[in-house]
Amino acid sequence: MSPEEVKHHIKTYIIVFVALMFLTVVTVAISYLDIGVVPGIALGLFVASIKASLVACYFMHLIDERTTIYWTLIATAISFLILIFLPIGAMLAQARVY
């Protein structure tokens, strides 16, 4: 990576930093909105996902990474989704029993 490229990256880090600060304020503001539990959770997690994507793409350089890492992360994401949907599946099964 050339010094010019690094300097360009630094500018991006500053922009991402400002965006993350702003989105943190947005996250807190959302919690004060009276829009119901489920929409509140969905909106809160949506903003958190944008923040997480910014950190992963720019600070962790995932926007410009090797294929090996992308494959590792795809496998991780599938395993993670299974883990998250397990309780939901269990709840649905329980709802059918009762």
Added chain:
Amino acid sequence: MEIPFNVKERPDTGLYNGKLGVWFFLASEVMLFGGLFSAYIFLRNGVEYWPHGTDYLDVPLATLNTLFLISSSVTMVMSWASLKLNDFKKFKLYCGVTLLFALAFLVVKYFEYSAKFAHDPPYLPSTNNFLGIYFTMTGLHVLHILGGMLVIGYYFGPGSKMWNTEPERFTNRIEIVGLYWHFVDLVWIFLFPVLYLL
């Protein structure tokens, strides 16, 4: 014996070995925290009433901690960029500031936990499921902060000697320490709304 591919990239993976190793480690970390998030969903949906975070937790303090962690992520990546620009002094500055932000996070967390224990009656992990999962998730996250501070502190102090002999290898080490640190920030980005706000 020389360890291969700690500076140059391995032809088959396109990465130096340390970086691939850290990404595998982070994948396992996703599953560790994923298990706890899964438990949170299970606990929350299994009851009629689930308390709002503000019933027990201090949102302004947690917001302050979010700002500390985001700032520490920026200074961490700036310390790596400084090494890329051959500016060791700036690396030291940014690395030191990262440690200070991490310390500030822990101090705030200490006050937060102390307020819970000092409450009458005390708010303990055994009080209810909400506090149980709160202490488990934030406690594990604090352990990760401590581990990160230990490693960053080592490279800020005695470990930085490597810059004089193997600058590229040292820069790579800071990059992968940074990857871990950003992951810790990333976990907090989800913990904050899930536990405190929703």
